[in-house]
Amino acid sequence: MLRDGQPRTRAELAQLTGLARSTVALRVDTLMKLGFIAPYGGAVSTGGRPPSLFALNSGARVVVGADLGATHALVILTDLAGTVLAEERAALNIAAGPEEVLGWLAAAVGRLLDAAGREARELGAIGIGLPGPVEHDTGRPINPPIMPGWDRVDVPGLVQRHFAVPVLVDNDVNIMALGEQATAWAEVPELMFIKVATGIGAGIISNGQLQRGAQGTAGDLGHVRVPRGEDVQCRCGNTGCLEALAGGPALAGVLSQEGRTASTSQDVIDLVRAGDLQAIQVVRQAGRDIGDVLATCVNLINPSVIVIGGSLAQAGEHLLAGIREVVYRRSLPLATEHLRIAPSVAGQRAGVVGAASLAISHVLSPEAIEAAAR
């Protein structure tokens, strides 16, 4: 509750949480002893009475957020309020394998701590996003298609050789959802983040919690069937998958058949920005195809915000317009009445901010605090 940085009294905390004042007093004492909260500067202690206002002591620990993409890595060091203290980026090929990539990460964390003048013992947790399916409980990638050598590797174990702190690992779309929420939608408990790039996926936050599903595959929209795509073959073996119609390479493929030079998402974006009419139409149709799938998602999950991110979102309003067109036509009125469909605010930093947020949530979780207090 104090994570928003606002100072509060014991009485306010009791009222807001619905907990008994004795319980609140106990918890405040524990958090004070651990240094996670501190008396708020403005409060004047009158005689022997305990200070009445408390706020998050955001400097009590630091955390690391790492977004390891296919060919780039971005790592940040933040305090418990998410303020960035230091950051480093590198051109790093995930296919180089876990030893090399995580070795680089450990060295980078060391450099970030030095740069910020903090000690390794102040590090509370490390959050990592990877470009493939991850079993979140164990932090192991499961059959990740573009990560040779990573299958079922104990990522937390490898990182903990260098830093003996909790290491939380998740897939890139899930951390992007957390990062977008932390950046722009802190008060919104029902949010879907859609990443549109080479692949298409969703990070789903319901009841304020990231929903990972039974095997951690929740949000995998890339292989949902789109009616228009009956005859389009997908690399997964099925036909009509959303990714085979609306992913970056699919759009580039259509455009190169029309005589343009295009093979990646970036080529498509460049053509759209150059005002190529055909490219604009292709992106808008991709938006409609994605909207077709999102209309079902809206009926099923009833989010209040859908955020569109990923590299193709940089193609501007055309993608969003296609999505909106279909979602508002096909979803239930009650579910769309207050629905907002918005471009990502966090943009290319969504992942790394989310990875740090995952780490902060762990440091401040009741379980971690109970364990630290024991």
Next chain:
Amino acid sequence: MLRDGQPRTRAELAQLTGLARSTVALRVDTLMKLGFIAPYGGAVSTGGRPPSLFALNSGARVVVGADLGATHALVILTDLAGTVLAEERAALNIAAGPEEVLGWLAAAVGRLLDAAGREARELGAIGIGLPGPVEHDTGRPINPPIMPGWDRVDVPGLVQRHFAVPVLVDNDVNIMALGEQATAWAEVPELMFIKVATGIGAGIISNGQLQRGAQGTAGDLGHVRVPRGEDVQCRCGNTGCLEALAGGPALAGVLSQEGRTASTSQDVIDLVRAGDLQAIQVVRQAGRDIGDVLATCVNLINPSVIVIGGSLAQAGEHLLAGIREVVYRRSLPLATEHLRIAPSVAGQRAGVVGAASLAISHVLSPEAIEAAAR
């Protein structure tokens, strides 16, 4: 944790919850004082030492579960373990309006308490399921299509005129999901319950919690578009909605065009049971259409169990076979590897059991216990 009825020691509770032993001791004391838990019979108190084993005292309170359908009502009185102490059913038209229906409910609750020899002051909460959209936080139905006179009515307020206890209201599919979970899948945190009847809807349990969405419309699958239905007009104004293809009246319509006498779900079920080949084919195709939508749900939500219930599920294996055929073909291998698609075990009692479960969860919630202890 003690809700499963198994007796445990303080040390076991500390280990299972990860809470400090001092916290566990405090909570055990509170629950003992309120009478919700009691020393377990087998434990011998040696001298002045406190009893070491505790179990849920399921008789400490009673709760009511009410399933109010379109034309039938079923009400049960249970203890905190969900054991049914008394029950009553009636042919009751929901369209008679809230005064009459809830008046009958209050009288029925009085009779059930008498029958079980319990006092009104022992009543902990009342859970109610309604056949339409409900704003769960306030207990008010929102534009319910088959409930004239109920729109935005304060259902808890009307019931509390008779019994001053918390009243929890939800839609029928959500309580069916809770009832099925309580009956057969207590350990499964990722479950979808699909009701196939006149309408088609889903109750979604993720992370062990019912997911209602931002406006409470989560799980509304009836108006998701099915590719095969391009030309089929739905009563909602769109074309190709799942309900217009696979709901009971739609199937009856197809069969009556083929010369059968059929207008309701029950007529369809009777024809299937009589071995009518056409009816069997129609039901199997409905299963495929539902499977088409569920394949998307599986990719999106990644449940470990999908339960098929509602009146049309009584048409036996044919519906299930059609659903399985498409879901296993169209969903991602990783998401279906451990997925079970099963018929409802709770059957027609799913709703009422879920309504009682909703009430029990409220009585035993940390918030309610904190409030009672104050």
